[in-house]
Amino acid sequence: MTSSMPWSTSLTGGAHPWLPGCAPSYHDLSVSYQFSLIRFVPDPARGEFVNIGAVVGDDEAQDWELRLISNLKRARAIDPEGALRAALSFVVSLDQRVGAQGQLPEAGPKPLSFDALRATAEEMQNIVQLSAPAPVAAESAEAALDLIFSELVVDPTARRFRFEKKHRAQRSTRAAYQAHEIPHAAVREHARVTSGVYDDTFDFAVHNGRAVQLVQCWSFQLPNQDELAEQIKAWSWVVHELRTKGGSLATDRGEVEVPGGTEIAAVCILPVAGAKAPAYEEAQDAFRENDVAQLTPEDADRLGATAAELLGAVR
Numbered sequence: 132m133t134s135s136m137p138w139s140t141s142l143t144g145g146a147h148p149w150l151p152g153c154a155p156s157y158h159d160l161s162v163s164y165q166f167s168l169i170r171f172v173p174d175p176a177r178g179e180f181v182n183i184g185a186v187v188g189d190d191e192a193q194d195w196e197l198r199l200i201s202n203l204k205r206a207r208a209i210d211p212e213g214a215l216r217a218a219l220s221f222v223v224s225l226d227q228r229v230g231a232q233g234q235l236p237e238a239g240p241k242p243l244s245f246d247a248l249r250a251t252a253e254e255m256q257n258i259v260q261l262s263a264p265a266p267v268a269a270e271s272a273e274a275a276l277d278l279i280f281s282e283l284v285v286d287p288t289a290r291r292f293r294f295e296k297k298h299r300a301q302r303s304t305r306a307a308y309q310a311h312e313i314p315h316a317a318v319r320e321h322a323r324v325t326s327g328v329y330d331d332t333f334d335f336a337v338h339n340g341r342a343v344q345l346v347q348c349w350s351f352q353l354p355n356q357d358e359l360a361e362q363i364k365a366w367s368w369v370v371h372e373l374r375t376k377g378g379s380l381a382t383d384r385g386e387v388e389v390p391g392g393t394e395i396a397a398v399c400i401l402p403v404a405g406a407k408a409p410a411y412e413e414a415q416d417a418f419r420e421n422d423v424a425q426l427t428p429e430d431a432d433r434l435g436a437t438a439a440e441l442l443g444a445v446r
Contacts (some may be wrong), residue, residue, distance in 0.1 A: 153156045163268050164189045164275045165245050167252055167261040168283060169199075169225075171218050173210045175257060178367065182284050183218070186225060187267065187275045190245050193232040196298070197225060200286040201215040201354075218259045225251075230298045300348035300398040303428035304335055307435030317442060319382060324369065324389060326378030331369040342380045342389040343441035345373075346434060350400035351411040358411035367417035370395060374421055394441065398431050407427035 166187035172180040183206055188195030199222065200206075206215055228243040241247070245264060252261040269275035282288055308318050322336035324345065335346040347366065353359050372378065373393065379386040397418060401406035418425050426433065 162189060162192070162270065163266045164194075164250065164272060164281055165264040166267050166275060167248055167264050168279075169197075169222060170260040170262065171210075171215065172258055172260055173207050173212065173214045179209050180260070181209060184222065185276060185279045185396075186229065186243070186248065186261075187272050187279065188243060188245070189247075193242075193302075193415045194272045195229045195232055195243050196276055197222070197229045198276045198280065200284060202286070205285070207241060214258045221255075221259045230296070230301055232298070232302060251253070266395070276393055290441060294352040294354060294402050294403070295350055296353070297348040297398075298351040300350070300428050301334060301378055303431035304346055304348065304398055304434055307431045307433070308335075308337075308438060309435075310432060311435035311439045313435060313438050313442065317438075318410055319380070323381040324373070326369060326372035326376055326380070326389070329369045329372045331366055336380050337438045337442065338380055338382065339442050340389050341387050342393050344396070344434065344438050345389070346396050346398060348398045349414065351402045351408050351414065352400055353410075353430070356410045360413045363410055363414045363417055367421060370417070370421040370423060372437070394424070394437060395421070396426055396434060398426050398428060398434070401427065 164187050166185055168182050169184040169186060170180045171183045172178070182200075183203065184197065184199040186195070186197040203215065206218075224240070225243070228247070229239045231240045231242040246293055248261070248264050252263050255261050267275050267278060269278055317337055317339050319336045319338065320331045320334065322345070324331060324336065324342075333345045334348045335344075336342055337344040349359075349363075351359070367397050369378075373389055373395070374391050377391045378389040380389050397414070399411075399414070415425070417423070
């Protein structure tokens with residue numbers, strides 16, 4: 132909405148800022164999530180704003196998700212100074228924290244939690260603002276977002292199907308390493324890998340004096356398939372160079388070798404059945420040409436088992 136109205140009613144029926152009046156009967160669902168609306172306020176003094184998304188989660192379940200509106204036209208209409216780019220940059224950083232649930236200690240962005248969400252809502256009073264967290268009952272974080280968007284977020288061009296980001300692929304990979312007792316010191320997340328003039332960041336790297344496994348997670352359900360295809364092409368060039376020349380992995384103790392024969396895997400959220408996914412076709416070619424193992428989150432346990440064997444071989 133574009134408004135400056137200060138107070139109204141939340142999904143659970145209580146007073147809450149920025150939410151239009153509604154009190155649907157969601158109390159029969161068993162899990163209580165906490166959510167905040169993401170509000171774009173290009174000129175805080177003027178007070179005009181657009182709700183551009185929402186973030187929702189539950190600490191105990193480690194189930195957090197963030198969703199943006201499909202069309203930012205209304206946000207751009209109240210943004211003559213071009214502040215939206217900075218707002219979206221913040222949203223990207225928040226989404227990284229959403230995806231960090233269950234990550235290894237000190238591996239990257241600090242995972243989002245209820246306390247962190249509440250603190251951020253209190254601190255953010257500039258071009259991006261978060262509503263104070265409020266409860267919503269739902270079966271999952273994604274289901275909660277469906278409810279929130281249907282009642283509280285104006286998104287006239289909302290997609291007819293729900294798409295999934297790569298968070299589940301990342302969680303499954305972490306769980307595989309934990310299940311097979313891979314030492315925390317041997318796993319690097321957000322791992323910077325270089326080969327010749329090329330470099331890229333892999334989601335995971337397992338190493339012990341040299342790299343033994345590299346893993347990249349992908350979702351082929353993302354709506355911007357052209358951009359995703361370009362990311363695949365750039366990544367495949369790095370992998371091609373690694374296969375040809377080897378490379379190096381940046382760690383806290385300096386660089387370690389990435390041999391050309393290092394196991395490289397891709398954990399993929401597959402396209403929605405029936406949906407066009409040209410980026411997935413691009414990826415399959417890249418996987419075949421560069422000897423990359425393609426797995427789904429359900430297969431990710433294999434990565435932990437293989438990593439344990441490979442680490443044992445280099446000790």
